[in-house]
Amino acid sequence: MNAAVDWLANQRPAMQAAVATLVDIDSNSHDKAGTDRVAQAMLGWLHSADVDAEHHSDPSEGDALLARLPGAQPGAAPVLLMGHRDTVFPTGTVAQRPWRVDGDRAYGPGVSDMKSGLVLQCFVLMALRRLPPLPFPVLGLFTADEEIGSQRGRITIEAHARGARAAFNAEPGRVSGNLVTERKGGATFTIDVTGRAAHSGMNHADGASAIETLARKVQALHALTDYAVGITANVGLISGGMSTNTVAPSAQAKLDLRFCSLPQREVLFERVKAIVDAPGVPGTEARLTQTSEFLPLERRWSGELMQRYQASAARVGFAVDGEFTGGCSDAGFTASLGIPTLCGVGPVGGKAHTDGEYCCLDTLVPRAQALVGTILSLAD
Ligand SMILES: [Zn+2]
Numbered sequence: 001m002n003a004a005v006d007w008l009a010n011q012r013p014a015m016q017a018a019v020a021t022l023v024d025i026d027s028n029s030h031d032k033a034g035t036d037r038v039a040q041a042m043l044g045w046l047h048s049a050d051v052d053a054e055h056h057s058d059p060s061e062g063d064a065l066l067a068r069l070p071g072a073q074p075g076a077a078p079v080l081l082m083g084h085r086d087t088v089f090p091t092g093t094v095a096q097r098p099w100r101v102d103g104d105r106a107y108g109p110g111v112s113d114m115k116s117g118l119v120l121q122c123f124v125l126m127a128l129r130r131l132p133p134l135p136f137p138v139l140g141l142f143t144a145d146e147e148i149g150s151q152r153g154r155i156t157i158e159a160h161a162r163g164a165r166a167a168f169n170a171e172p173g174r175v176s177g178n179l180v181t182e183r184k185g186g187a188t189f190t191i192d193v194t195g196r197a198a199h200s201g202m203n204h205a206d207g208a209s210a211i212e213t214l215a216r217k218v219q220a221l222h223a224l225t226d227y228a229v230g231i232t233a234n235v236g237l238i239s240g241g242m243s244t245n246t247v248a249p250s251a252q253a254k255l256d257l258r259f260c261s262l263p264q265r266e267v268l269f270e271r272v273k274a275i276v277d278a279p280g281v282p283g284t285e286a287r288l289t290q291t292s293e294f295l296p297l298e299r300r301w302s303g304e305l306m307q308r309y310q311a312s313a314a315r316v317g318f319a320v321d322g323e324f325t326g327g328c329s330d331a332g333f334t335a336s337l338g339i340p341t342l343c344g345v346g347p348v349g350g351k352a353h354t355d356g357e358y359c360c361l362d363t364l365v366p367r368a369q370a371l372v373g374t375i376l377s378l379a380d
Contacts (some may be wrong), residue, residue: 061154112349117170181322207247208283312373
C-alpha cells in the first residue's frame with residue numbers, strides 16, 4: 001500500500017497540470033471532438049504508466065474509455081472506477097474563461113464536475129499499477145453523456161458493473177468535504193395532449209381543449225409531491241394552443257420526478273401513468289413518454305464502503321463523512337444493481353454548472369490516496 005500512497009504524495013504538480021489540460025478542452029456532451037480529445041489525453045497518461053486502456057470511439061455521443069488492471073485471481077469480481085468526460089458548458093467556453101488558479105482554488109469549465117475527478121481516477125489506476133496485482137481486476141470506465149442523461153453510458157456502466165465488488169464514482173467531493181452516500185433518482189417525461197380545434201366564438205362547444213386536460217393533469221401530478229419521504233414532481237415546461245381565439249388542439253408538458261428508493265419509484269411511476277391515462281375533457285387524449293432516468297443511490301449500498309473509506313482517509317490524515325443530495329448521478333445505476341457504491345470520491349469542489357465552479361487543489365492528492373487505501377482494503 002505504501003508504495004502507491006507514497007508515489008501519489010509527490011504527484012500534486014503532475015495532477016494539477018493534468019487537470020489544467022482537461023479543463024482547457026471544451027467537452028460539452030454534444031461536442032464529440034471534445035470528449036474524444038479528453039479521452040486521448042487520459043489514454044496518454046494511462047499508457048505512459050503502462051495501464052491497459054482503450055477508447056471505444058464511435059461517431060455518436062456517449063462512448064466509453066475503458067482502462068483495466070488485471071487481477072491475480074482469475075474471475076475475481078472487479079472494482080469499478082467511474083467518471084464522465086462531458087461537461088454542461090457550450091463549446092467556446094474555454095476561450096472565454098480558461099483554467100485559472102487563485103490560491104488553493106482552480107477555476108474553469110468542468111474543473112470539479114468532473115475534470116479533476118477524471119484525473120484522480122487516472123492517478124489511482126497509475127498508482128495501483130506500481131503494486132503487484134491485486135487479487136481482483138480494477139476497471140476504469142469513463143463515459144461521455146452523463147450531463148444529458150447517460151442514455152448510452154448507462155448501458156456500458158451496467159454491463160461492466162454487473163458482478164463488481166464495488167464502484168466508485170468521481171463526482172466532486174462536497175463543499176463540506178463529505179462524500180455522497182445517498183442520492184435521489186430522477187426521471188423525466190413528456191406528456192402530449194391532443195384535442196380538437198374550434199373557433200372560440202362561433203363554435204366553442206365543438207372544441208376539446210387540450211390545455212384544459214393538461215392543466216388538470218398538472219395539478220394531479222404536482223399533488224404527488226411528498227417532501228416527508230423525498231418525492232417531488234415538477235412540471236417545469238409547458239406549451240400548447242394555437243391562438244387566443246382557438247380551443248387548443250394540442251398541449252405539452254415536461255415532468256421531472258425525484259425519488260429516494262426503487263420501491264418508491266415503482267409506486268410513483270404507476271401513479272403518474274394512472275394520472276395521464278385518466279379521462280380528461282371528452283375528445284382529448286393524453287400520451288406519456290419517458291425521456292430519461294437516473295436511479296437512486298440508497299444508503300444500504302454505500303454504508304459499508306463509506307466505513308472503509310473513512311478508515312482509509314484517517315490513515316491519510318483527514319476526517320470525512322457521507323451526505324445526501326437530491327441531484328442524480330451514474331452512481332445510482334451501479335447501486336441499483338446491488339453493487340456497493342460510493343459517489344463524490346473526486347477532489348472537493350463547488351458551484352458546479354456555473355461560472356464560479358472551483359476545485360480545491362489541496363484535496364487532489366489526499367482524496368486519491370484515500371481511494372487507493374479503500375480499494376486495497378477490499379483485498380483483505
Ligand atoms: Zn458530474
